Amino acid sequence: MPPPADIVKVAIEWPGAFPRLMEIDQKKPLSAIIKEVCEGWSLGNHENFALQIADATSFYITEKNRNDIKNGSILRLTTSPYQTALQLHERIQSSSMDAKLEALKDLANASRDITFAQEFINLDGISLLTQMVESGTERYQKLQKIMKPCFGDLLSFTLTAFVELMDHGIVSWDTFSVAFIKKIASYVNKSAMDTAVLQRSLAILESMVLNSQDLYHKVAQEITIGQLIPHLQGTDQDIQTYTIAVINALFLKAPEEKRQEMAHILAQKQLRSIILTNVIRSTIPINDEMAHQLYVLQVLTFNLLEDRMMTKMDPQDQAQRDIIFELRRIAFDVECEPNNSGSMEKRKSMYTRDYKKLGFINHVNPAVDFTQIPPGMLALDNMLYFARHHQDAYIRIVLENSSREDKHECPFGRSSIELTKMLCEILKVGELPSENCHDFHPMFFTHDRSFEEFFCISIQLLNKTWKEMRATSEDFNKVMQVVREQIMRALTLKPNSLDQFKSRLQNLSYTEILKIRQSERMNQEDFQSRPILELREKIQPEIMELIKQQRLNRLCEGTCFRKISSRRRQDKFWYCRLSPNHKVLHYGDLEESPQGEVPHDSLQDKLPVADIKAVITGKDCPHMKEKGALKQNKEVLELAFSVLYESDEYLNFIAPDKREYCVWTDGLNALLGKEMTSDYTKSDMDTLLSMEMKLRLLDLENIQIPEAPPPIPKEPSNYDFVYDCN
Helix, strand or coil: CCCCCCEEEEEEECCCCCCEEEEEECCCCHHHHHHHHHHHCCCCCHHHEEEEECCCCCCECCCCCHHHCCCCCEEEEEECHHHHHHHHHHHCCCCCHHHHHHHHHHHHHHCCCHHHHHHHHHCCHHHHHHHHHHHHCHHHHCCHHHHHHHHHHHHHHHHHHHHHHHHCCCCCHHHCCHHHHHHHHHHHHCCCCCHHHHHHHHHHHHHHHHHCHHHHHHHHHHCCHHHHHHHHCCCCHHHHHHHHHHHHHHHHHCCHHHHHHHHHHHHHCCHHHHHHHHHHCCCCCCCHHHHHHHHHHHHHHHHHHHHHHCCCCCCCCHHHHHHHHHHHHHHHCCCCCCCCCCCHHHHHHHHHHHHHHCCCCCCCCHHHHHHCCCCCHHHHHHHHHHHHHCHHHHHHHHHHHHCCCHHHCCCHHHHHHHHHHHHHHHCCCCCCCCCCCCCCCHHHHCCCCHHHHHHHHHHHHHHHHHHHHCCCHHHHHHHHHHHHHHHHHHHHCCCCCHHHHHHHHHHCCHHHHHHHHHHHHHHCCCCCCHHHHHHHHHHHHHHHHHHHHHHHHHHHHCEEEECCCCCHHHCCEEEEEECCCCCEEEEEEECCCCCCCCCHHHCCEEEEHHHEEEEEEHHHCHHHCCCCHHHHCHHHHHHEEEEEECCCEEEEEECCCHHHHHHHHHHHHHHCCCCCCCHHHHHHHHHHHHHHHHHHCHHHCCCCCCCCCCCCCCCCCCCCCCCCCC
16 A cells, blocks of 8 residues: 655654654644654754755755655755854854855855745845955955965855855845945956956846846946956856856946947957957857857847837938938949039939939938838948948949849849848847847857848848849849848858858859758648548557657656756756656756766656646746746746646746757646647657658659549449459
8 A cells, every 4th residue: 555645755864873764744844843853863952953955955844845855855954044044154253264264165055045045144144245245355365465265265155155145036136335346346357366256256246237227337337348358368168158248237237328338338349359259269169158148249239220220211311311312422423413513303303213223112202211110220321331331242233233124123222121121130139138049140240340241241142032033023022031031041050250151142042942942842742632631630640659659758868957047157957857667757956967868866856647737838837927037038938837746736847948848748748648739749740741641652653643532333234254263
């Protein structure tokens, strides 16, 4: 007979004694269980004790998390969170350097636990740490020359403890003094500083900027881009990542009117070329967090174009009209005629003719073309940049099209406006960076005017594709669709430079796009005749079973998931996998992301599949209903799912990507006997079904399959016939 569900069998350790095997009744109060354990070892004052998970995390067991205790768990009897906090509060104020260092090291480890953190914060521990940073450490600065490693460790553990405590979101960032900010900033501004101290200081500054608009202004006064740049020129990728994160945070929180000014400073300090040389082209592979920060910087840089993108042209503004005159002048090599040269009608007629050649929709007043937003004035900026910096290509395109028949000319003006709009959509100009995206493009870090150069390459591609398609004005939208596909396919290859991007586009001619489309169409060919549809229906259950087995096999291999944290760069991981008999989910915490499969025996926690009640996805998940910017992110919502088990208990997941999300939700639904409905399943079904159909119909190639079965022949007039087999 199986034991009751509320009883768990565990081992409990106590220093200097043999571990005890014990059955814990989850219905009993935790204080009663601790009292029973203390009495077993003849320990008094049971209220001064608590239970911890005996692993690297050492998290305290509380009434909230006690249901995480599973059969076979190893627990540790230890001093209560309050007593531990009280002891550490006293120890970190010791006059002995060694004792203080050891206490701060213990505090840094203990602060990861929210139960301990709450008790230490209640003792005004945060204020004590900030005071130590502001003034206490100054007493030891004189000892730096003779005790430099000790001083670095002392400060490092102090800041680590501070970061861990603040990470729990218990204390508001707005409570810190200017003196504390100045001190943290001074560690970043120093040229030679302990790596761990610098790393923690950068993390604190980033959190201050992101969590408080008031602190943003204070930090911005203490830190300059020039002081951050040297940290990018080293070889420590973690320091580089934290540095770019601080720059991104300052960029993100800066008022709109200051962002352009900040971008100008970044350009002056050659941030782009420094990142290109020391990060992107470094021999050290770029990790996920660095890729994310580069992506954020890329998005924030392109978002500077939003203002021009959403600005309509004022047809009465002479300065803006002069830009159009400049386009005409460069294209046709004409100077502005004096006012008395020719009649007004003659000049208007000449302007109208030239504006038509330039491909504007409104030949009389082309300024009207730029009143559409997006792309607004950004399109005109791109056209002027192309005309000035790629003059030969600009003149060739304009003159080439003006000499064609009217119906075959590629309108440069209209094309430029629509192309600018398309590029803004592709690069998502104006949208905030996603929390989970790592999609940065190295080529955009190779030029100070990368968007304009991107446009220049793309407008030449558009003109080339127009000629290859022998398009007319009625085909304009078709050409734009082909150009979009060419650009998107080239971008997916992640070219390292704009020249490489250009060469990739050369290989994606219209003919090549047609071949790719034809190949894809053949792969997705849909047979509509009734016999084929009947065959599809017959095969479908077999394919679905095949997909189900694949999903369950993937669950057996397991996946590493990221724990929810407000600080990305100090990610904590956990691993979950299904047992080979498909009856138990094994899961447990990891110190770092694993390189391969994690064995079952290293995963301490178990969840029987029979106990699972439901799989919940998206915003209905309990961990998505909590407060915090991370939880509100659309992409994270799309990757979140939870397993409901027992009495309203949840196992919460955030998948590393959409593919893993589909695999796990499909696999869990399959275990529960429910339908697999993910996009990934639909895609797999289409692919496998199409392949299976083609294999089965291989012998019928080039044979017309009738809509209806052939008619049954009439009965013979008599049955007086025989077939002799001999």
